[in-house]
Amino acid sequence: MATKSFHKVPGLVIASVLAACGGPPADVVLPADAFSAASAAAGAAPPATRISTESAPTGLAPPATDAEAGLAELRQQVLLLRREVADLRGKVSRLPGMDDAAASQPNPRTDAVALEQARQTERQRIASTEAAFRNEQSDARWSQGAAASVQAALAQADESMRSQVRSIECRSQSCRVEINAGPGAAPAQDLPLVIARLGQVLPHVTAGQVDQGDGRKATVLYMSR
């Protein structure tokens, strides 16, 4: 794709290059994404939308003005920089020792100790998510709106799934939705549609399984804004 964004260049590399050059001249205005990358290196979250700084090739005559020529040169240089960074990333990922952690990861399918460890990790993950939900303040206004959104999204799902919804509880940041395992093999086939439709209101979902009392597992969704 011709329109890749500049901010996917790791901020650390940008920061390093800036440092190597003694920092940008005071009168230089970098594209906004360059600063995003630099701030990402400092620990800031990456932006959730990438904005293209390039135009798709059109096959038209070269830029007629100095300004356009300068911009085209700049784009070319940014592309070169991106390629070098991608190259570096690949090299670093293949350096000896980088895969050691992965190679030594015990397989819970074949290793009983690893299986128990994985189960314990999962229990802790759900317990911690549940605790965080219970510790949230109550916000009547937000929770009412969020619960209504969840119900509206569920209304789009098949009746076989709607009938399995055991509870919906919203607080100030998130909603907890518990869905029983239905009689079918794939009780939550419609779940992605529900979750996708809530992307604007509750974009983050942590899911877990709890015993529903009949030997089957209910799915618990912690959906947060």
Next chain:
Amino acid sequence: MKTFLFIAPSFFTRALAALALGLALMGLHGSAMALTTEHGTICKPYGNSNTAGLYASIYGVANYSGAGLAVICPVVRTVTVPAGSSFSVWVDGSAAASDTTYCSLYSTNYDGSYLGAASFSATGAFSRLLTLPDTQVPYYSSQSVYCYVPNNGNLYDIEPNQ
């Protein structure tokens, strides 16, 4: 704006020179790429795979079914996600300015259990990043992207950020 255009190229030239020098010193010069962009044609209809209306082309997949259509795309993850870090996937596509595309990045464990998801909805053309925390991407888990594509909408590619 004029100042930017005349000074920035020389600044970036210096920057590139510094980077090249760094590469030379580190002995890491090469041309291998670590991108794992997956073309949109890797996606298939969600549910019944034989659902008609999903067209594949060099532009990925397009929904010409006459109604909204959900697709599911496998994500090729080549990395482990360190504790405290996250795993992200770019999703690129487009639809009419008045139509909404819904997408989610899913993670399920090796035993089929559902671990979590991250979602967005977008109108018109979009290029969005979906991110899952490390706790939802354990070593033996697998990830997928689900999108509900409106009629005449396109899904160009999905690109794991790794």
